[in-house]
Amino acid sequence: MSTTVPDLATLHAIGAAQQPTYPDAGALAANVARLRTMPPLVFAGECDELKAKMAAVSRGEAFLLQGGDCAETFAGVTADNVRNKLRVLLQMAVVLTYAGSVPVVKLGRLAGQYAKPRSSDMETRDGVTLPAYRGDAVNGFEFTPESRIPDPTRLLDVYNASAATLNLVRAFVTGGYADLRQVHTWNTDFVRTSVAGQRYETIAGEIDKALAFMSAIGADPEELKRVDFHSSHEALLLEYEHAMTRIDSRTDTAYNVSGHFVWIGERTRQLDGAHVEYFRSIANPIGCKLGPTATADDAIALAERLNPDNEAGRLTFITRFGAGKIRDGLPNLVEKVTAAGIKVAWVCDPMHGNTFESSTGYKTRRFDDVIDEVQGFFDVHRALGTWPGGVLVEMTGDDVTECIGGGEEIDEEGLAHRYESVVDPRLNRVQSLELAFLVAEMLRQ
């Protein structure tokens, strides 16, 4: 691992995809300078702990559950929103751990997920064309010329919003809320009455009995009282990520201290691009998305550049092929990467290859396609004798209607009922729990 982080000018000279054009370079520089003085949001030692867990995933000894919004928003930094999201992630983890009988690594897609790559730089509505929304980190969602101008003061807002979110998450996971004895209290209100909620209640009852037994024999392990939970986001905006990169005094190594795990998106994984060059210089556990156009040679070259020491836990390949393509496309990738002796964790993003526009005008996904892609991912890995290491899902703890199907049978008309996502459609709380049960079954097979 290199200890020198290329400077920003060098990275921009290399060429970085998906970056905003700020109108005022001076204002940008001032905000970046301020950001460089801010305390770390996460610690290098915590990143190393997560890397050790991801090494277990890469060896087939644990399963990754990574989830959260496609795009967090500043307005979404409320106690209710963060708690609801965390609660469903904890429920999903319980289902996977108990019904799937596997240790689960819990990773939030939160506290930093504010910048979005876009397939088009511009957006047209009713004959008006404006710059696309690139996430609250860059510009405003409101469709006005003023709001869509990139504003560098938002970089500090990202820091503050991430700090507030992470602070709350840390309080929840260490302060008793994540205690396994609370397993019933996570199953509240509308979820409790759903089929998935009732199945969950059965598991919670069994866990209660096991806990009562342990208590009766005098066993009271610390592991019951808290969970390990880490944060992740796509490290897209070089200004922000670079400013949040620090040299760890213990090891003289650079870490991105804005999140424990950061990943490179499908649109920024160019082998000779600035993102790969930046990611090479940090020691965090990292991910790289691989879509249907990625060849095995691309994947091998990326692994050699991003993880030259072939360190287990360092690199995760997050595949996002689409339900219709994964069974044909994934085997060659996995086979050749494995044959090359590359140590990697394989994770399935069953969301981004399955997006389409509904007849009612909403960006959506079918729950069945999401499940089918995860099943294809399991089938391919099972056939090759490799480990299906986890899932990355876009989900929320609220009762939204953004994805079609699931037990509540949301249809195209029903999307209008409560569609709140500013970018991609998320599984709602019941759909997330249903997915966890289905994945648990796949783990048992």
Ligand code: PEP
């Ligand atoms: C995302 O994870 O929201 C995303 C944009 O994914 P991808 O880079 O795979 O398109």
Ligand code: MN
């Ligand atoms: Mn998305």
